[in-house]
Amino acid sequence: xxxxxxxxxxxxxxxxxxxxxxxxxxxxxxxxxxxxxxxxxxxxxxxxxxxxxxxxxxxxxxxxxxxxxxxxxxxxxxxxxxxxxxxxxxxxxxxxxxxxxxxxxxxxxxxxxxxxxxxxxxxxxxxxxxxxxxxxxxxxxxxxxxxxxxxxxxxxxxxxxxxxxxxxxxxxxxxxxxxxxxxxxxxxxxxxxxxxxxxxxxxxxxxxxxxxxxxxxxxxxxxxxxxxxxxxxxxxxxxxxxxxxxxxxxxxxxxxxxxxxxxxxxxxxxxxxxxxxxxxxxxxxxxxxxxxxxxxxxxxxxxxxxxxxxxxxxxxxxxxxxxxxxxxxxxxxxxxxxxxxxxxxxxxxxxxxxxxxxxxxxxxxxxxxxxxxxxxxxxxxxxxxxxxxxxxxxxxxxxxxxxxxxxxxxxxxxxxxxxxxxxxxxxxxxxxxxxxxxxxxxxxxxxxxxxxxxxxxxxxxxxxxxxxxxxxxxxxxxxxxxxxxxxxxxxxxxxxxxxxxxxxxxxxxxxxxxxxxxxxxxxxxxxxxxxxxxxxxxxxxxxxxxxxxxxxxxxxxxxxxxxxxxxxxxxxxxxxxxxxxxxxxxxxxxxxxxxxxxxxxxxxxxxxxxxxxxxxxxxxxxxxxxxxxxxxxxxxxxxxxxxxxxxxxxxxxxxxxxxxxxxxxxxxxxxxxxxxxxxxxxxxxxxxxxxxxxxxxxxxxxxxxxxxxxxxxxxxxxxxxxxxxxxxxxxxxxxxxxxxx
Numbered sequence: 001x002x003x004x005x006x007x008x009x010x011x012x013x014x015x016x017x018x019x020x021x022x023x024x025x026x027x028x029x030x031x032x033x034x035x036x037x038x039x040x041x042x043x044x045x046x047x048x049x050x051x052x053x054x055x056x057x058x059x060x061x062x063x064x065x066x067x068x069x070x071x072x073x074x075x076x077x078x079x080x081x082x083x084x085x086x087x088x089x090x091x092x093x094x095x096x097x098x099x100x101x102x103x104x105x106x107x108x109x110x111x112x113x114x115x116x117x118x119x120x121x122x123x124x125x126x127x128x129x130x131x132x133x134x135x136x137x138x139x140x141x142x143x144x145x146x147x148x149x150x151x152x153x154x155x156x157x158x159x160x161x162x163x164x165x166x167x168x169x170x171x172x173x174x175x176x177x178x179x180x181x182x183x184x185x186x187x188x189x190x191x192x193x194x195x196x197x198x199x200x201x202x203x204x205x206x207x208x209x210x211x212x213x214x215x216x217x218x219x220x221x222x223x224x225x226x227x228x229x230x231x232x233x234x235x236x237x238x239x240x241x242x243x244x245x246x247x248x249x250x251x252x253x254x255x256x257x258x259x260x261x262x263x264x265x266x267x268x269x270x271x272x273x274x275x276x277x278x279x280x281x282x283x284x285x286x287x288x289x290x291x292x293x294x295x296x297x298x299x300x301x302x303x304x305x306x307x308x309x310x311x312x313x314x315x316x317x318x319x320x321x322x323x324x325x326x327x328x329x330x331x332x333x334x335x336x337x338x339x340x341x342x343x344x345x346x347x348x349x350x351x352x353x354x355x356x357x358x359x360x361x362x363x364x365x366x367x368x369x370x371x372x373x374x375x376x377x378x379x380x381x382x383x384x385x386x387x388x389x390x391x392x393x394x395x396x397x398x399x400x401x402x403x404x405x406x407x408x409x410x411x412x413x414x415x416x417x418x419x420x421x422x423x424x425x426x427x428x429x430x431x432x433x434x435x436x437x438x439x440x441x442x443x444x445x446x447x448x449x450x451x452x453x454x455x456x457x458x459x460x461x462x463x464x465x466x467x468x469x470x471x472x473x474x475x476x477x478x479x480x481x482x483x484x485x486x487x488x489x490x491x492x493x494x495x496x497x498x499x500x501x502x503x504x505x506x507x508x509x510x511x512x513x514x515x516x517x518x519x520x521x522x523x524x525x526x527x528x529x530x531x532x533x534x535x536x537x538x539x540x541x542x543x544x545x546x547x548x549x550x551x552x553x554x555x556x557x558x559x560x561x562x563x564x565x566x567x568x569x570x571x572x573x574x575x576x577x578x579x580x581x582x583x584x585x586x587x588x589x590x591x592x593x594x595x596x597x598x599x600x601x602x603x604x605x606x607x608x609x610x611x612x613x614x615x616x617x618x619x620x621x622x623x624x625x626x627x628x629x630x631x632x633x634x635x636x637x638x639x640x641x642x643x644x645x646x647x648x649x650x651x652x653x654x655x656x657x658x659x660x661x662x663x664x665x666x667x668x669x670x671x672x673x674x675x676x677x678x679x680x681x682x683x684x685x686x687x688x689x690x691x692x693x694x695x696x697x698x699x700x701x702x703x704x705x706x707x708x709x710x711x712x713x714x715x716x717x718x719x720x721x722x723x724x725x726x727x728x729x730x731x732x733x734x735x736x737x738x739x740x741x
Contacts, residue, residue, distance in 0.1 A: 091296035093134045096148045099232035102155055104291025105131070106239045108298055109162050111323040115316075117169065117330070117364050121185040125317070126166060128298050131159055135194055147227050150212040154236055157209035160194070160202045161243040167193040168250040169366050177372040178450055184365040199251055206244045213237045234282040235290070238274060242284065245270045249334065257383030258341050258374055265338035268331050275328050289320045333367040340374060340689075341382045346394040347581070347686045350445060355693035357448040357455065360733075368449035376442050387438035388431075394441065398499060400548045400578050401492035405430065405480060417484055426479045433476050433493065437469050444500060456511040459504045460633035466504065467637055470497040488550075495544055498639070502537045508633055509533065514733035518630070521615040523727070523736070524607070525627060527600040528648055534593045536640035541589060545582040548575060580684045584677060591673035595705060595735055598666030602708060602738050603727075605658035610715065612725045613738075623649070660712050667705045667712075674702050700732035707737035714740055 044054050097105075112125040126132060138156045170193060173184050217233045245267040252264035277283035318326065336356075343349035356363065356371065374382065381390045392406055404413045408427060417423060440462065447458050473493035481489055509530045512518050518526055552575035606613040624645045628635070634642060677685065678698055687694040711725070724741045731737065 091130045091299070093131060093137065097151055097155065097294070098292070099151060099228055099236055100290070100292035101294045102151055102291075103235055103239070103287065104293055105129075105155065105297055106158055106236070107288065107291055107320045107323070108317075109158070110327060111317045111320060112298075113162065113166065114318060114323045114326045114330075116166070117184070117366055118326070119183055119185065119365075121187060121189065122166070122170075122191060123189045124300075126162070127191050128300050128302055129159075130297055130299055130302070131155065132163065133302070135159055135163065147216060150209075150216050151236075153205075154209045154213055154240055157202075157205040158240055158243055160197055160205055161240075161247050163194050164197065164199060164202045165243075165247050165250055167195065168247075168254055172254070172366060172369055172373065175369070175373060177369040177446070178365055179454070183451060199247075202247065203244070206240060206247075210237065210240055210244070213240065231282060235284065235287040238282070238284050242271055242274050245274075246331075253334065253338065253370060253374075256373055256377035257380075259383065261338045261341060261374075265335055268335045268338065271331050272328065272335070275324065275331075285324070288324055330364060330367065333363055334370070337367065337371050337374065340371065344683075344688050345397055345686060346390065347397050348688050350394075350448075351687055351694070352689035353445050353448040355690035355697075357450070357452075359693065362451060365451075368451075372446045372449045375445055381442070387442060388434045391434055391438045391441045395493065395496045397578070397581075399492045399496050399544050400551050400575070401480075401490075402484070402551070405484075414484070420483055422479065422483045426476075426483050429479055430476050430493075433469075433472055436472065437497070440465055440469065441500070444504075452511060453515055456508055456515065459508050463501065463504055463508070463633055464636050466497060466501040470494050470501060470639075473497045490547055490550075491543070492547065495540060495547070498540055499537070499544070501637075502533060502540065502640075505533045505634060505637070506530070506537065510734040512630075513729065513736075519616075519618075520613075520727060521617050522626065522630060524600055524603050524652060525648060526630060527596050527603070528651055529631060529643065531593060531596045531600070532640060532643055534589055534596065538586065538589050538593065541582055541586045545579060545586070548578050548582065551575065552579070577683070580680070581686055584680050584685045587673045587677045587680075591670045591677065591701065594666045594670035594673065595701065598663050598670065598705070599708060599736060599738070601655050601659070601663045601666065602712065604652060604656045605663070606715075606725050606738060608652075608656040609658045612715075612723065613727070614724065658715075660716055663712055664709060667709050671702060671705050674698055674705070697732070701735060703731040704735040704737055707731065707739065711738050711740065 041054070045052075048054075109126070109129060112128065116122055116125040131138065135156070138152070138159065170186065170188070173186050178184075213233060213236060216228065217230050217237060249264045249267035249271070252260040252267065274284055276285070278285055280286060317323075333356075340349070340352065343352070353371070357368065376387075377383065379387065381387055395401065396403070396406055403411045404417070405427070413423070443462065447455055447462075450458060473496065474491065476493045477489075477491045480492070509526060512526060513523075552572070555571060555575065603613070607615060627645050627648065631642065678695070682688045682691050685694065707730070725738050726741050727736045727738055729736050
């Protein structure tokens, strides 16, 4: 460091002298002035740790990602740090372990697994264990039955159980149900997952070891002859038993026909019971971090050459407490997934997928991939239902078309329809449409299980596909109209496709806020566009609700005099429930419209009237170009029509004046709609599978409204007129709060 610094100081000094001489002699007058900053850099970097650097503001994140920082452990995985003492040691895998050492190894292995699932490579985490490279030797050794051999067999069984768990997770992620190389590393770097050991062989090893540990625990009683106490052995037994349940759960859930999900759920619930025991001093939670460190059992330098292709991220393991916390969260997600086949309706299932993908912190890639693989495999939904029937049920729940056209044979066809020569042609056209729409609809579910940035990216790509499906559905609706001769045109199938498309457009815009894709100078523009999308959705929902009401009245066969036959109670209740569900969607949509309008007007007021929000606009900015770029995914969409830049500018000019009462009215109306939604049942909101997440979302929107209302009331105070405001996404990732700084 010192010779390099001296050389740099001398070089800079020489350049400084040369430049001064050049200026004084009149030569090199175009050369830039030099300034010696060596002392400044020395002082600035005195307290730096390895990996830290000082840089100019012009040195961006892109420059940092493109650079190669030699001797930085975050970028140079081959760097040997001062604490890497294991490189000079030879670890003896055959040495006897006491229970405390085995306890530490078990907990350390779980930490490695959780680090692997969170995105690190297998070579950087699980396979830093020296024992993992010698499983064959451990399994081939034969010892006389003793306490030492029992502990050794427990180590062997736990290692085999861990590697089989890793194999099942690796097989799931290799199926590419989420395509997330940034969230999960599937590269094995040539390492073996010991596929020659079958699940049954490993389960036999674990069962045998559990039996031996139980016998040793019994001998450890006051009248026993064991060399180890029950306090030392019971934590090992609990962890090995937990590993058995984890492996069994992964085996059961790997069956894509979903026939063993109840068994998997029972095993995962058993794990939660083991982890939630607090009062027992020998429980898993009470003995975390109680083990004895085994030097050399984990060597990060073993696979250092293999990590060169790994992402440039710090290779750090979570603590034992954090690992068990992450493991418990993973098990909770898997339990939730195991109940996914018991969905009450298609819309409820879709809401569950949406809430699962939007959870914070984001769920791990393995859970999201497993949910996708269970949903659709071998052209069947959850291993049993056909895709066409699945999408037919979804259409029936949302728009309630006549059942005689959607489900032939389930209800008597009207006489004037059954005698029409157009009936067979219409049914054939509808069948072809359902087959074309089935896979895009399944993909709409699967998109929700990708990470948030990939969700938005995929939705932008498939949006035009739903535009074409809407056009095809309009042709089907026209054929049905010609066949049935309804009193007024009924757009059943095009309304369904249009609703899915509008939901995608809404999600794309809101994810832009959540992912911080928009600059603060673009918030107003994008909220105005969001309002247009939400208003189109409101008109569509109103139309759908009207259609369902007409269907109910038609089924009731009520004439103008009010006399007519009564229909079965379940049919009336079915229509009433559908109307209530659409009304719930309308309340949520109206709340969003009001929120977006209030926030947008408040932003306009603090930008253009009170000048309390400073916006940093990019140089050479063109509003029309920026608007086209932000709405690029929607340029090919015919409906709703794309607003022009002139219309957006006119709206901004009209609403730029601060009308506190108008803004308060919008936000208070949003609060009222949110309360109305909260008072509706889970069946009406179709959130039977995700009510807790739904309540949290509604609560976040409510707090956002209240936060902005407080800001508006503060802005009315004259002494706050000169106070700057700030925009924060505190309570909800897509709805900001404007606060006084």
